[in-house]
Amino acid sequence: MAAIVRNTRQRAAIRKVLEESGYPMLPEEILAAAQRLVQGLGIATVYRNINTLVEERWLTPVDLPGQSSRYELASKGHHHHFCCTNCGRIFDLPGCVEGGVRRMVPRGFHITHHDILLSGFCDTCRRAKQKSLSAHN
Numbered sequence: 001m002a003a004i005v006r007n008t009r010q011r012a013a014i015r016k017v018l019e020e021s022g023y024p025m026l027p028e029e030i031l032a033a034a035q036r037l038v039q040g041l042g043i044a045t046v047y048r049n050i051n052t053l054v055e056e057r058w059l060t061p062v063d064l065p066g067q068s069s070r071y072e073l074a075s076k077g078h079h080h081h082f083c084c085t086n087c088g089r090i091f092d093l094p095g096c097v098e099g100g101v102r103r104m105v106p107r108g109f110h111i112t113h114h115d116i117l118l119s120g121f122c123d124t125c126r127r128a129k130q131k132s133l134s135a136h137n
C-alpha cells in the first residue's frame with residue numbers, strides 16, 4: 001500500500017514537471033526538477049514513468065541528431081525546435097512552415113511528415129557574444 005502511494009506521488013511529480021516545462025526535457029532534467037517536489041526519486045523511476053507515459057501517448061520523444069531523447073507533452077501537437085549551439089538549450093517554436101515545405105518537393109510528391117530543427121544562438125547567447133566582441137574593440 002505504502003509503495004503504491006509513493007509511486008503515485010512520484011508519477012504525479014514527473015507529470016507536473018513536464019506539464020509546466022516550456023521545452024522538451026532530458027530524463028536527467030526531469031529528475032532534477034521532480035526531486036524538488038517528491039523525495040527519494042531516482043533516475044530508474046523517471047525512466048520507468050517516461051516509458052509508461054510514452055506508451056499512453058501522453059508524452060512524445062524528441063530526438064535530436066547525436067543526442068539522447070528528450071520528452072514533451074504529446075498534446076502540444078505539431079511544432080518545431082530551436083537548438084542553441086552555445087548553451088545547448090532547446091526551445092519550442094510554435095507554428096509551422098507547411099506552405100514552404102510543400103514547395104520544396106517535386107510536383108506529384110505528397111509529404112506525410114516533416115521534421116525541422118533550427119539551430120544557432122539563443123537570444124541570451126547572442127547578446128553575450130555581441131558583448132564580448134564589442135569588448136575587444
Ligand SMILES: [Zn+2]
Pocket residue numbers: 084085086087088089121122123124125126
Ligand atoms: Zn544559448
Ligand SMILES: [Zn+2]
Pocket residue numbers: 078079080095096097098114116
Ligand atoms: Zn511543421
